[in-house]
Amino acid sequence: MPAPSDFLQFVDQNADAFIQRLAEAVAIPSISCEVPRRPDVVKMAHWLDGQLKALGVETQLRDLGTHVMDGVELGIPPAVLGRIGNDPKKKTVLLYGHFDVQPASKSDGWNTDPFTLTIHPTNGQLIGRGSSDDKGPVLGWLNVLQYHHQNKKELPVNLRMCFEGMEETGSEGLDDLVVKEGAKGGWFDGVDCVCISDNYWLNTRTPALTYGLRGIAYYKVNVSGPTRDLHSGVFGRMVHEPMTDLIQIMSKLVDTTGQILVPGVDDMVSVASEEEKSLYEQLDYSIADVEESVGAPITLSDDKTTVLMGRMRSPSLSLHGIEGAFYGSGGKTVIPANVTGKFSIRLVPPQTPENVNPLVVSYIESEFAKLKTKNKLSVEAMHGGRPWIADHKHWNFEAAKRATEAVYGRSPDLTREGGSIPVTLTFAETLGVNVLLLPMGRGDDGAHSTNEKLDRSNFIEGTKLLGTYLYELAQ
Numbered sequence: 117m118p119a120p121s122d123f124l125q126f127v128d129q130n131a132d133a134f135i136q137r138l139a140e141a142v143a144i145p146s147i148s149c150e151v152p153r154r155p156d157v158v159k160m161a162h163w164l165d166g167q168l169k170a171l172g173v174e175t176q177l178r179d180l181g182t183h184v185m186d187g188v189e190l191g192i193p194p195a196v197l198g199r200i201g202n203d204p205k206k207k208t209v210l211l212y213g214h215f216d217v218q219p220a221s222k223s224d225g226w227n228t229d230p231f232t233l234t235i236h237p238t239n240g241q242l243i244g245r246g247s248s249d250d251k252g253p254v255l256g257w258l259n260v261l262q263y264h265h266q267n268k269k270e271l272p273v274n275l276r277m278c279f280e281g282m283e284e285t286g287s288e289g290l291d292d293l294v295v296k297e298g299a300k301g302g303w304f305d306g307v308d309c310v311c312i313s314d315n316y317w318l319n320t321r322t323p324a325l326t327y328g329l330r331g332i333a334y335y336k337v338n339v340s341g342p343t344r345d346l347h348s349g350v351f352g353r354m355v356h357e358p359m360t361d362l363i364q365i366m367s368k369l370v371d372t373t374g375q376i377l378v379p380g381v382d383d384m385v386s387v388a389s390e391e392e393k394s395l396y397e398q399l400d401y402s403i404a405d406v407e408e409s410v411g412a413p414i415t416l417s418d419d420k421t422t423v424l425m426g427r428m429r430s431p432s433l434s435l436h437g438i439e440g441a442f443y444g445s446g447g448k449t450v451i452p453a454n455v456t457g458k459f460s461i462r463l464v465p466p467q468t469p470e471n472v473n474p475l476v477v478s479y480i481e482s483e484f485a486k487l488k489t490k491n492k493l494s495v496e497a498m499h500g501g502r503p504w505i506a507d508h509k510h511w512n513f514e515a516a517k518r519a520t521e522a523v524y525g526r527s528p529d530l531t532r533e534g535g536s537i538p539v540t541l542t543f544a545e546t547l548g549v550n551v552l553l554l555p556m557g558r559g560d561d562g563a564h565s566t567n568e569k570l571d572r573s574n575f576i577e578g579t580k581l582l583g584t585y586l587y588e589l590a591q
């Protein structure tokens with residue numbers, strides 16, 4: 117069933133108001149991984165709840181309990197559940213998105229205040245933290261609902277919604293909620309398929325449908341020794357230095373070609389067949405696209421297929437930072453007393469946090485023992501999520517393909533995403549239904565990075581895509 121033409125006109129006519137609503141959402145700094153920002157994540161849950169109610173959606177805020185972060189016990193922001201329509205003749209679609217964001221501050225190198233949505237004066241890009249990941253896509257659904265509410269139009273499907281405020285911090289508490297609400301009589305009972313809009317096209321031109329995500333296993337390695345920071349002139353070459361030990365360990369995790377050095381981790385993954393390789397060869401992507409997105413000619417290979425497989429079907433290990441290290445300007449001559457290295461591994465089938473964690477922990481412990489240092493080591497597996505792959509020939513994907521062709525006039529790329537959305541597999545397994553990732557933003561949006569943006573056309577055409585997809589599902 118094609119989307120009504122007045123829906124498409126409505127979206128164009130209301131574009132400025134939609135952008136204004138996105139500005140309101142971006143202005144709430146809902147950073148889930150920073151203790152002092154937790155009230156803002158809760159504020160964002162209430163803001164979203166109010167928006168949904170105003171658009172005729174029945175909602176509930178669900179308490180997800182507490183968790184400990186940085187040694188502080190914190191309330192987990194409530195999940196926002198929504199429900200509209202209960203017609204047994206219609207399909208029931210579950211929409212998922214997240215309203216928390218990654219940290220951002222002007223001092224990281226943003227050109228504008230990250231929490232003030234700024235419209236680029238020449239290209240109209242909507243710049244602000246969360247514009248693409250994931251407030252823009254979540255608000256895309258609000259835009260679709262507004263058309264139906266304001267014009268008293270019936271939706272073509274029944275909708276169930278699940279929006280969370282902890283996706284960027286391991287989706288604490290959400291799996292249990294999905295299991296509970298997936299049971300008979302629960303909020304998600306009767307769901308026929310799931311749609312998640314929380315990722316990006318591969319490039320800046322071709323819309324995509326995504327059928328795979330990597331999982332994640334996140335680690336902390338702590339090395340401690342002296343009871344306080346020391347003067348390097350007084351104690352240098354007298355004592356074992358925690359930072360020296362930690363750098364040794366971190367340098368043994370991954371090599372400069374991307375090979376994971378933890379024995380057994382890379383070996384778990386099968387070698388791609390020629391047939392599988394051809395899937396990546398067909399994708400509309402080039403080395404120039406990567407270079408444009410990262411802003412420098414630094415790809416690990418000059419071969420597009422190798423680079424794409426690195427992101428889509430291989431695990432990767434990234435070093436993220438060292439807590440406790442001196443990082444200010446100037447030349448402080450300190451020996452830090454207690455340092456914590458952070459790294460994560462993106463996982464692909466058959467890897468899971470459960471089968472990778474023991475390999476990582478025992479490798480680090482054995483490498484540390486070789487250092488013969490008198491400092492102390494502790495290794496902690498933080499949050500994790502399993503990888504996910506879906507059947508992209510399912511009617512859910514077929515509907516999204518038709519919607520993409522209707523809105524963009526071209527067939528979408530079929531991609532696997534390098535990032536992780538831990539709850540995806542939980543939805544697939546618990547509800548026993550197909551999950552589709554229907555991205556709104558482009559490959560150069562800079563999610564998690566500085567100057568994150570969403571192109572105006574991606575927000576507006578992306579809204580049309582989400583609405584059209586619901587009509588195509590109703591076929």
Ligand SMILES: NCC(=O)N[C@@H](Cc1c[nH]cn1)C(=O)O
Nearest residue numbers: 249283284285286314332535536
């Ligand atoms: N848009 C999805 C996304 O960015 N997911 C995060 C999830 C995550 C895991 N640990 C911290 N964040 C990602 O980094 O892939």
Ligand SMILES: [Zn+2]
Nearest residue numbers: 214249250314
């Ligand atoms: Zn996201």
Ligand SMILES: [Zn+2]
Nearest residue numbers: 249284563564
């Ligand atoms: Zn993210």
